[in-house]
Amino acid sequence: MHQIGLLFGSFNPIHVGHLALANFAMEYAPFDQIWFVVSPHNPFKDRKALAPAQSRLEMVAIATKEEPRFKICDLEFSLPTPSYTINTLQKLKESYPDNHFSMIIGSDNLLNIDRWHDSHRLLKEHSILVYPRPGFPLENADITHSKTVKVLKAPVLEISSTLIREGISEGKQLRFLVPSGVYDYIKNNRLYNST
Incomplete structure (x- = not known):
């Protein structure tokens, strides 16, 4: 049995x-792998702001190409939108x-998980690994009773896709906040109003 970590996201852009x-x-x-x-x-995201x-x-393909244990999963492209995590997890288990x-989510998402579609099933039936996000302390999350939620004491990184999108739209050179090749892709394809 392979242990797979699932990092869900819009990756708008990956950084x-x-x-x-x-x-x-x-x-x-x-x-064993991260998908x-x-x-x-x-x-929960504004479709208009999405590339x-x-x-x-x-961009995810470019960013992950040098690490063979990183895989891209485009399963949600074949599922109805908007994407509900519970449906994706069910399909992955079947396939x-x-x-x-195991889902990998930030503490911000854990603290708001009751807003997710079928959140009670998500918490009951699926393994969840939570990492800290700035401004969302895990002490505020009641996970002591949960058998499915574990905490990953990862370093706290204050980099966000929003910051990168806004900076690029303002003409800032943010090459080193995104993986090698992704910045050129953004510029060449004029994403986020880059010129």
């Missing part, structure tokens, strides 16, 4: 924080019965 977290989780959780599950449309889904998928999947 070095995503890769650092995936690297840390793979070594310390530990996982980057690209969401075409997260129900095209195919572009985001291609890959030899793998054990």
Whole structure:
């Protein structure tokens, strides 16, 4: 049985924080592989702010190509939108019965998990690994009773896709906040109003 960590996201764009977290989780959780599950449309995100889904998928491919244990999962591209995590997890379990999947989420998501579709099932039936996010202390989350939620004491990185998008739209040179090749992809494809 392979242990697979699932990092869900819009990856709009993927940045070095995503890769650092995936690297840390793979070594310390530990996982055999980390799958980057690209969401075409997260129900909590404004669709207008999203780069095209195919572009985001291609940026994840560029970012992960040098680590064979990092895989891209585009399963949600074939599921109805908006993407509900519970449906994706169910489909993954059916499609890959030899793998054990664990979601990797930030403490911000854990503290708001009751807003997720079918959150009670999510917490009861699926393994969840939580990492700290700035401003969302895990002490505020009641996970003491949970058999499915574990904490990963990963370094706290204050890099966000929002910061990168806003900076690029303002003409800032943010090459080193995104993985090698991704910045050129953003510029060449004029994403986030880059010129």
